[in-house]
Amino acid sequence: MHDARAGLEPVDPERATAAREAIPRARHIVVKIGSNVLLGHGRSRLDRRVFCDLVHHLAAALDDSGRRIVLVSSGAVALGRRTLAASAVPPPGPETSLTDKQALAALGQPALMHEWAVEFAHHDRRVAQILMSRDDFHVRERFLNARRTLRRLLSFPDVLPILNENDTLSWEELRLGDNDHLAALTTTLVEADLLVLLSDVSALHDADPREHPEARPIPVAFADDPALQTLCAPPDRNGVGTGGMRSKVDAARSAAAFGVPTVIASGKDPGVLAAVLAGQPAGTLLVPREQRLSARKAWLRFGRRAEGALRVDDGAVRALRHQGRSLLPRGITHVEGQFEPGAAVDIIAPDGTGVARGLAAYGSDDLRRIAGHHSDDIASLLGFSAGSAAVHRDDLVVENVG
Structure with missing residues (x-):
């Protein structure tokens, strides 16, 4: 495989072909469009050509019988800066405080x-607006309510739900981590x-194309391949986005745990969305290695925040990873944090690696007594x-161990 120098594990060609061929049959699709895609070179107003092209192809995709799309859209902070610039008040600069960013988001959303x-x-x-926070995924009741609302919106064939993080009221930076994670x-x-994650970069490459002109695009890889992390540049400090390629790889890894493939492509390219949804070789396809998790376990793994940790011995690690067993008290060596029964906890091996995440049957104080x-x-x-x-x-x- 031509990506060998990047240290990537090869994906069997038949598996890669089958994954591409399955894309046109996808009925429920999440499309994320980043700020760097939507905004022009001045970073303060929409790139109208790109914007209209994306709307055209999103609307066309909804024309397909039974296909439903949820759009995750960045850009509120950048448009808030534009809105403020049109007034007599000078907008904050690019390096702003959390409060400034929240104010810009409130103006721009x-x-x-x-x-x-207007364009749709x-x-x-x-279009329907939904603003999400971390607790909408962390708290099970809110998660289920958000699911019911989205399902109802998706039952209307002419409605496109548009999601963004509730930036204005976020306490932990302007992130869930970011809209890739959302x-x-x-x-x-x-x-x-x-x-589908649309960026201003055409694909993942086997080196940073800004520094290595000979860098080659990666057409397909396993979403959980650790080598992908070493290929990802940090977020663009000169742009307006917050994610960067690393956050896209992390998002693809999370989606893969749900059994969902991810395509990373350039939203700036005309017709790119139509090409992706037709299964054409656009961008990078990141395929799942695992089978789809149940919705409840997917929520537990990525939607629920861990409130503590249980360190366990090697015997417990083997029982969990290879035998599908419950974690028993005798395998626990140390309890970290304070939590109540039913809290999510990370389970940690002796070498410090993550083994699993689960819901504690006992509170932290009781677990310390029976460990x-x-x-x-x-x-x-x-x-x-x-x-x-x-x-x-x-x-x-x-956790998947490859």
């Missing part, structure tokens, strides 16, 4: 939605068949028993 609404109206399409999490909300003990001793140690497992296998997702 209505402008962004107005642009989408030319194609007899309506797009990946959205794939499990709508049980998507495909994730290292046999399950038969739980009732005598605590005065009650909530079961023999510290984390039951039905409430546990094991």
Whole structure:
């Protein structure tokens, strides 16, 4: 395979071909469009040619019988800066505080939605705005409510839901991590068949094309291939986006855990979305290695924030990774953090690598008391028993180890 110098694991050609051929059959698709795609060279206004081309092909894709699309759109902060520049108040510079960015997002989000609404109206399409926060994925009830709302919106054939992070009220930077991560999490909300990340770069390359003109595009790779991380440049400090290629690779890895393939392509190229959805060799296709997780386990693995950690011995690692068993108290060597029963916890091997994430059957204080003990001793140690497992296998997702 021509990507050998990048250290990538080859993808069997038949598997790669089958993955491409399956794309036109995708019924539920999440498309993320970054700020660097939407904005022109001045970074303060829409690139109208690109914007209209994307709307045209998104509307055409919705014409396909049964196909539904959710759009994740960046650009609110940049348009907020443009809005403020039109007033008598000078806008903040590119290196701004969190409060400044939140204010710019508040100014720019209505402008962004107005642009989408007006352009889609030319194609007899309506748009619906949904602003998401981390807790909409972290809290199970909110996750399920968001899913119900999106499903209802997708039942209207002429409606395109448009998602963005609720930047104005975020407490942890302007990120879920970022809209790449939001797009990946959205794939499990709508049980998507495909994730498309449109950037201002044509594909992943085997070297940084800005520094190595001889760099070659990578047509296909496994989404969880560790070598991809070494190929990713940090976010563009001169642009307006926050994600960069690394966040796109991380998003593809998350989507792959749901069994969803990802295409990374240049949204600046005319007709690129139509080419991607037709299964043509545009951009980089990142394929999943794993089977699709159930929606609940997908939520647990990527939507739920861990509140603590359980360090375990080698025997517990083998039982979890290779035997599909529950985590028992006797395999726990150390409990980190303070949490209540039902909290999400990371399970960590002796060498520090992640083994799994699961829902603790006991709170942290009780787990410290029963750690290292046999399950038969739980009732005598605590005065009650909530079961023999510290984390039951039905409430546990094991990390992929390749």
